[in-house]
Amino acid sequence: MQEALLEWKHIFKLDPERELSDEALERICQSGSDAVMVGGSSGVTYDNTVDLLSRIRCFSIPCILEVSSREAVAPGFDFYLVPLVLNASEVDWVVGHHQRALKDYGQLMPWDLLAAEGYIILNGASTAAQLTGSRTELDAKDVLAYALLADRLLRLPVVYLEYSGTFGDMELVTRVKNVLHQARLFYGGGIDSAAKAARAAQAADTIIVGNVIYEDLEQALQTVKAKALED
């Protein structure tokens, strides 16, 4: 599954706390996107995670859990991505919650299905930034240094530039991409049209589309076209 991760160019991120009709879910899962990721910054529970997983399992698309709280970790996903929020002000969000989870469940971890993501959160107004106390007042050199930290020092397989809720600085995304040596660059935030998806797909390796699924499904489905441009 680690290899599949390297191929994915477009991922839809579904929030288990938000309502999505069966018809909308079917269209998302059959859109041609590479994978769906289940995750959110708040309101994610074991029950709503398992419920969404069971609905996604009606389709053949790979399904990833992005682990944001250990109460919501459920078996049965194809892959698990674990964020380390590199610019969080509290160590808990960098390695603290993770250490406590491993203390309890270290023997049970499906290591072959797990990978860490080096998150750099850049929209200070987002729930993720507020929850983690992320330091988002960063200049380009700061961001590039976090990218180097993730890629070269920690050798994380994924660097995730997270602009959740707003479309980011594509010039900066491109600069980050250019300093990465081995990590794959995920970009997420504010992709709400085919044009923005195409711009983000040029700058990053993998684009993540979230919010627009719930606000304008037709536009969300259009973002999958960016994948075809890259193929």
Ligand code: 1GP
């Ligand atoms: C959120 O990066 C994802 O974690 C996607 O962002 O919801 O703004 O599309 P949006």
